[in-house]
Amino acid sequence: MDQTYQTKDHSTRILSKRRWPKPAGLIIAAILFGLVGCSSKPGESDIEMGLVDEFKCPILEISNVKKTDGADSGNRRYEVSYTFEVAIKGRGDAAAKLLPELDVLNERWQRGRIQNERAAHLAATSDNSEPFKVAEKRTREEVSAARNRLAEIQPCEVPNARFAIERIRAAAQPQAGSSERGVPVGLIMSGVSSMVKAESGWRFTEVPRFDITAEKVSRDNSISMPKSASLWSEYLQSEGAFAATVPSSEQCNFVEKDSKTGQQWWQCSFSTSDTNMDVWFSRLTAVSQGESFDLGAKINEIAERHNEQITEVKPVKWEATEGAEFTATSTEGVRMVKLFVADMYEVQAIASPVPGKVANHVEMQRFIKSVKPASVVE
Known part of the structure; x- marks a missing residue:
């Protein structure tokens, strides 16, 4: 309320309570709105946390996450575009050790499965089945040994992590006419994700959509591409x-x-x-x-x-x-x-x-x- 007081000459004056000037009030409102707006968009650290879960594996790491675009979808949801790198931990030295063994083990595992199936079929259909039963047991043990070793050196279980390892392994295969000599260590990829704001922070609402056609292989050119141990x-x-x-x-x-x-x-x-x-x-x-x-x-x-x-x-x-x-x-x-x-x-x-x-x-x-x-x- 306004206040009144009486002067020495017994006249009455009215004083109004102090109010914020209009320009100052607008500035404060704008600052508050700006603070709220900053927290309503996912940042690169939020995207990185989501990607770590998508490529969860002890031998992989996510780095160089860059947000390239974004749009508010309403209802606390946000669509983001980004680039990132998923790479083998330890990079060049680790990749040069891992990739040749992966190549050999995958070949042995596939070959062993085929031979085991052949031996099992012959053991079931041949008049003299004993030698085939011996072969079936031996090939089954070979498949098991290769599978167990693969699980030790490639303990990736989620689909995106297994995909990344396979793409890096494929890049280590010599290509006719290719000038690439450095050992492959990772993939530089781009993706689009829908994110939602939860109490714990931003999270992906669905599996990210990665653009495989834009995928690039990152290499350590200080280390030569490994040669697979010959199975022949x-x-x-x-x-x-x-x-x-x-x-x-x-x-x-x-x-x-x-x-x-x-x-x-x-x-x-x-x-x-x-x-x-x-x-x-x-x-x-x-x-x-x-x-x-x-x-x-x-x-x-x-x-x-x-x-x-x-x-x-x-x-x-x-x-x-x-x-x-x-x-x-x-x-x-x-x-x-x-x-x-x-x-x-x-x-x-x-x-x-x-x-x-x-x-x-x-x-x-x-x-x-x-x-x-x-x-x-x-």
Whole structure:
């Protein structure tokens, strides 16, 4: 209320209570509104916290988060665009150690699964199942060992983390014509997310939408790109029948008896993720040892037995030992075959695609070319 008082000359005056001047009040209101507005938008630290959860893994870290755009969606929601890097902790040194082992273990795991399935099928369908049961147990143990080691060095469980590791691992593979030499350490990515303001702070309301087409690989150019430990090695069969360059050194413990000829066959089985490689060999009987080996007749016999068309027959020779390479095609697919007789053994090397996989002709040819009599030194 206004106040009144009486002056010495007994006149009355009215005083008004002090009020804020209008300009000052507007300034304070603007400051308060500005403070409220600052807290109503998610910042880069809020986005980073959300990304840490999306890529949660002990061997990964999130850095260089940059907010590039944003828009208020109403109802305490905000749409944000951003860029960031997800990388292997320890960067170059850690990546150079991790990536080659990951490459080898993934190949062994995939190869082992295929071989285990083959052994299990043969154990269930063969008249002589014991050797296949042994092989099934061994391959199952190999798969388990590879899987356990993978879990140790790549303990990522959430999908985005596993995706990031796989993309970094793929970037370590040599690409024809590429000038990239530094070891890959991470991915620079962009994304869009919807965020909501909760009592605990800003959080993602849905899975972030990442632009894979804009993805870039970050590298440490001070460290050369690692070379994967080769799974391919020279393998000399203990019976002395053959030598080959193969992706593993596995025992030749598959046995099968040919009901037509009475021959006892041993099978050495190898494979990668897309190619089955087998070497079948049989010790010749005393009668057949003295007989000449008719390559043409043998090729025709194989074609007839498997209902195949034979093409691209090429002779091969090692000193006095003669053989042939050829391609066999049927409704079931294509096979590359090499056959020869060395000392007392008939040998057949066969490369074929894993069912459901596209034929890897380079890998098939590599194996077929490598199979030779064990006594040959090249």
